[in-house]
Amino acid sequence: MRQVHPRIADWFAGRGWHVRRHQAEVLAQVGAGHHVLLAADTGAGKTLAGFMPTLCDAAEGVLADGLHTLYVSPLKALAHDIQRGLLAPVAEMGLGLRVEARTGDTSSDRKARQRHDPPHVLLTTPESLSLLLSYPESATMFAGLRYVVVDEIHAMAAGKRGDLLALSLARLQGLAPDMRRIGLSATLADPVGFARWLAPIGEDAALVAGEEGAPADVSILLPAGQRIPWSGHAASWAVPQILDLIRAHRTTLIFTNTRFLAEYTFGLLWDRNEENLPIGIHHGSLSAEARHKVEAAMAGGRLRALVCTASLDLGVDWGDIDLVVQMGAPKGSSRLLQRIGRANHRLDCPSKAVLVPGNRFEFLEAVAAVEAVRAGTRDGEDLRPGGRDVLAQHVLALACAGPFDGAALLAEVRRAAPYADVSEEEWGRVLGFVSNGGYALRAYDRFRRITHGRDGLWRLSHPDLARSYRLNAGIIVDADMVEVAFRNGRALGRVEEDFAASLGPGDTFRFAGLDLEVESLREGALLVRASRRSAAIPSYNGARIPISSHLADRVRAILNDPARWDDFPEDVHEWLAVQARVSVLPRPGELLVESFPHQDRFYSVFYTFEGWPANQSLGMLMTRRMEALGLSPLGFVANDYALAVWGLRPVEDPAALLSPDILVEEFVEWVENSYLLRRAFREASVISGLIERQMPGKRKTNRQVTFSSDLIYDVLRRYEPDHLLLKAAWADARQKMTDVARVAEVLDRAQSAIRHQRLSRVSPLAVPTLTMIGRESMPAGAADDELLLEAEALAAIAMGE
Known part of the structure; x- marks a missing residue:
C-alpha cells in the first residue's frame, strides 16, 4: 500500500497537523490503481487529499516534464483560490511543481503558452477543459496525464456542465489510459450514484468517507422587538442586527440567492455603515478585475464582510471567516452545508452560521434546514441522461482537434456514464446533425460542419470552423x-x-x-x-432556486406538530394556531386546497410545497383548464410553497383541475405553444453550435439569435418534428423549465389525498401567497414597504382582527 512521503508528513507535523485517515486512504486507493470518490465534511482537507498522489509523486522525484495533474472545478474563483492555497505548500515542501490556472479570465497569451508548455498542475473549469481538447496538440499535451481531480462533483454532475465534463473525461482516458480520477465533495446525497458517474463505464470508483467534523453552530436571526414579515424575501428588517454581527466577528460572509439581492443587501448595509467598516460585494456579473480584487482583499484579511451569491458557494477557503450569514431561505440542506462550511474552515472547529428569514414561510424553512444540517442530511439534484446538444458540441470540438473515426468515438462516448445508453441509430443522428443540421436543414451549406471522407474518417468541412467553434463553445447560455x-x-x-x-x-x-x-x-x-442620487438595481434573468423536496417534507412535518410551535416566535405561533382553528394545516402526503371569496373574486390556494417552477407550471395549466370549464380565471401567483388561482366563479371541485391527463393534453399543448419550448430550443441550438452568437469582433444580439432560432424551430416543427434539437429542447422543458416531475407529484397526491376547505374569508396560511399578487414580476426587495402594508391588511382579515 502506498504511504505518504516523509517530506509531506513532516510538513504536516511542522504545522501541528497530521495526515488524516481519509487523505492517506485516497493515496492508497489511487496507488492501487483505483478511481476514488471522497465524501468528506468541509474543512476535512479534501483539496490536499485530492492532490496527495501528485505531491507524493513530486516528493519521490518521479515527475516528468509536461502536464501531470488536472484539477477541474465549477467556479473560476475556486480555481484561483486553490492556486493560491497550493503554491505555498508546494514551495515550503520544495517540490518544484509548476501550478497554473486556466479559466475564462486567463489571458490569451498565457493560454497559448500553456498548450505548448503546460505546467505540472493545471487548474481549470469544464468549459476550458473542453476547449483545450479542441486543439490538435491536445493529444500530446494530455498523453502523460496521471490524475484528474474533480472538485465539488455534486455541483456539476447532474447538469449539462457535468455532461460536458463526463465527455471530456472519456476523451482524456483515451489519450492517457492509466489516468486515475479523484472526485471530491462535502454534500453528496447519493455517493454510490456519483461514484458510478465518476468512473468510466466498466470500471468502479472506490468510495472513501471522510472523518466527521465538529457539529455546525447554526441559529436563526429573529427581529428585535418586531414581527417576522408576512411576505417579501429581502429581510431588510435585519440590517441593523447584521451590522452588529459584523462588528462582533472578524470576517463575515453574507450569502444571498440572487445577484439582485446581493446588490440590494450591500446597499442597505452600506447606507447604515456609519463606521465605514470595509464591506465588499462579489457576484458573477462583476468584472474579472473587480472579483479578483475583492478575492485578494478577503484572502488578505482586509474586509470585515463580503456580500456574495453562489459565486462563492463552493470550496473557497479563506481562513479568517468566522461567521456565515444566509439572507433568505437556503432552499436545500446541501447548499446550506456548503455555505456554512466557509466559516472556520477546519474539521475540528465548528462552523458558525446565522439564517435570516425574509418571511414566515422562510422561517419554517430555516427551522427545517437547521434540523437537516444537525442530522447531517444531504439533498440535491438527481443524475440524468446526458443532453444530446452537449454531445453534438463535443463531437464538433473533437473534429477541431483532428479527423476521427465515428465508431471509435461512439465507443469512447459510451464510457461516459451520462451517455452509456447512446444507440447506434441515435449516434448516427448526432453525426448527421453535426454534418448537415439534419434532414430539414441539409440543403443549407452553413450547417455543413463535418464531412465523412473516403478514408472513413470525419473531419471539419473547413478549417475556419475551428475558430468559430472556439468563439462559441460553452454550456451556459447567458442573456445578452x-x-x-x-x-x-x-x-x-x-x-x-x-x-x-x-x-x-x-x-x-x-x-x-x-x-x-x-x-x-x-x-x-x-x-x-x-452618483449620490438614489438608484434602481438591475434585475437579472437567472434561474430561481426551488425548495428541495427534502426540506419541503420537513416543513410539512413542522406544520403538523403543534408541540413544536411553543419554541417559535409568538407571532409565528399565533399564525399557525389561528390557521388550525379557522381551517386546517397541510398534512404530509396530502394536498390541501383552500377556497374563499375576497374582494368580489373567488380564490383557491393549493399548498403543494413543490417549488416555484412546478407551481408556476401548474398555474399555467390549471388556468387553461379553468377557462375550458367556464370558471372565468383571472390569474394566478406562485411561490415555493403554494399556488393561488382566482376568477369570477368559485372552484367547486379542485380535483377536476388536477387529473393526470393534464400532462398528456394541456401540458403538451401549452409547452408547444408557449415561449418555453422556443427558449429551450434556442439554448440547445446555441449549445450544439447550430447557431453562433459570437463572430470575429462582433456578437449577435439576443434578438438576432432569437429570430434565427425561431425560424429554424418553425421549419423543424413542420418538416422534422423528431429532430435531435427538438428532442433536446423537450428534455430541458420537462426537467429544468417546468419541473414536470414535481408537477406529477402534485397530480398523484390530488388523486389519492386531496383535502378541500371551503372558507368564508382568506386564511392565515394564504396571506403570504396572496400578498404577491401584482408583485410577482417585481424584483425581490423592490417593494418591501408596500408588501408590508398589504400583508398587514390581509392578515387583519385572516386573523379575525
Whole structure:
C-alpha cells in the first residue's frame, strides 16, 4: 500500500497537523490503481487529499516534464483560490511543481503558452477543459496525464456542465489510459450514484468517507422587538442586527440567492455603515478585475464582510471567516452545508452560521434546514441522461482537434456514464446533425460542419470552423449583457441588455456596490459616472432556486406538530394556531386546497410545497383548464410553497383541475405553444453550435439569435418534428423549465389525498401567497414597504382582527 512521503508528513507535523485517515486512504486507493470518490465534511482537507498522489509523486522525484495533474472545478474563483492555497505548500515542501490556472479570465497569451508548455498542475473549469481538447496538440499535451481531480462533483454532475465534463473525461482516458480520477465533495446525497458517474463505464470508483467534523453552530436571526414579515424575501428588517454581527466577528460572509439581492443587501448595509467598516460585494456579473480584487482583499484579511451569491458557494477557503450569514431561505440542506462550511474552515472547529428569514414561510424553512444540517442530511439534484446538444458540441470540438473515426468515438462516448445508453441509430443522428443540421436543414451549406471522407474518417468541412467553434463553445447560455464602465475605461462588470436599454442619460442605478449615473450607451457599453442620487438595481434573468423536496417534507412535518410551535416566535405561533382553528394545516402526503371569496373574486390556494417552477407550471395549466370549464380565471401567483388561482366563479371541485391527463393534453399543448419550448430550443441550438452568437469582433444580439432560432424551430416543427434539437429542447422543458416531475407529484397526491376547505374569508396560511399578487414580476426587495402594508391588511382579515 502506498504511504505518504516523509517530506509531506513532516510538513504536516511542522504545522501541528497530521495526515488524516481519509487523505492517506485516497493515496492508497489511487496507488492501487483505483478511481476514488471522497465524501468528506468541509474543512476535512479534501483539496490536499485530492492532490496527495501528485505531491507524493513530486516528493519521490518521479515527475516528468509536461502536464501531470488536472484539477477541474465549477467556479473560476475556486480555481484561483486553490492556486493560491497550493503554491505555498508546494514551495515550503520544495517540490518544484509548476501550478497554473486556466479559466475564462486567463489571458490569451498565457493560454497559448500553456498548450505548448503546460505546467505540472493545471487548474481549470469544464468549459476550458473542453476547449483545450479542441486543439490538435491536445493529444500530446494530455498523453502523460496521471490524475484528474474533480472538485465539488455534486455541483456539476447532474447538469449539462457535468455532461460536458463526463465527455471530456472519456476523451482524456483515451489519450492517457492509466489516468486515475479523484472526485471530491462535502454534500453528496447519493455517493454510490456519483461514484458510478465518476468512473468510466466498466470500471468502479472506490468510495472513501471522510472523518466527521465538529457539529455546525447554526441559529436563526429573529427581529428585535418586531414581527417576522408576512411576505417579501429581502429581510431588510435585519440590517441593523447584521451590522452588529459584523462588528462582533472578524470576517463575515453574507450569502444571498440572487445577484439582485446581493446588490440590494450591500446597499442597505452600506447606507447604515456609519463606521465605514470595509464591506465588499462579489457576484458573477462583476468584472474579472473587480472579483479578483475583492478575492485578494478577503484572502488578505482586509474586509470585515463580503456580500456574495453562489459565486462563492463552493470550496473557497479563506481562513479568517468566522461567521456565515444566509439572507433568505437556503432552499436545500446541501447548499446550506456548503455555505456554512466557509466559516472556520477546519474539521475540528465548528462552523458558525446565522439564517435570516425574509418571511414566515422562510422561517419554517430555516427551522427545517437547521434540523437537516444537525442530522447531517444531504439533498440535491438527481443524475440524468446526458443532453444530446452537449454531445453534438463535443463531437464538433473533437473534429477541431483532428479527423476521427465515428465508431471509435461512439465507443469512447459510451464510457461516459451520462451517455452509456447512446444507440447506434441515435449516434448516427448526432453525426448527421453535426454534418448537415439534419434532414430539414441539409440543403443549407452553413450547417455543413463535418464531412465523412473516403478514408472513413470525419473531419471539419473547413478549417475556419475551428475558430468559430472556439468563439462559441460553452454550456451556459447567458442573456445578452452590456458592459458597464467608467469613461476612463475601467470596467465594473455587465448588466443585462434589457435593463441597459431601459436607461437614458442621467438615469441612475446601483451596481458593484456603487450608485452610478448613465452618461451614454454606445458601442455595446454603458458609460457611467459615480452618483449620490438614489438608484434602481438591475434585475437579472437567472434561474430561481426551488425548495428541495427534502426540506419541503420537513416543513410539512413542522406544520403538523403543534408541540413544536411553543419554541417559535409568538407571532409565528399565533399564525399557525389561528390557521388550525379557522381551517386546517397541510398534512404530509396530502394536498390541501383552500377556497374563499375576497374582494368580489373567488380564490383557491393549493399548498403543494413543490417549488416555484412546478407551481408556476401548474398555474399555467390549471388556468387553461379553468377557462375550458367556464370558471372565468383571472390569474394566478406562485411561490415555493403554494399556488393561488382566482376568477369570477368559485372552484367547486379542485380535483377536476388536477387529473393526470393534464400532462398528456394541456401540458403538451401549452409547452408547444408557449415561449418555453422556443427558449429551450434556442439554448440547445446555441449549445450544439447550430447557431453562433459570437463572430470575429462582433456578437449577435439576443434578438438576432432569437429570430434565427425561431425560424429554424418553425421549419423543424413542420418538416422534422423528431429532430435531435427538438428532442433536446423537450428534455430541458420537462426537467429544468417546468419541473414536470414535481408537477406529477402534485397530480398523484390530488388523486389519492386531496383535502378541500371551503372558507368564508382568506386564511392565515394564504396571506403570504396572496400578498404577491401584482408583485410577482417585481424584483425581490423592490417593494418591501408596500408588501408590508398589504400583508398587514390581509392578515387583519385572516386573523379575525
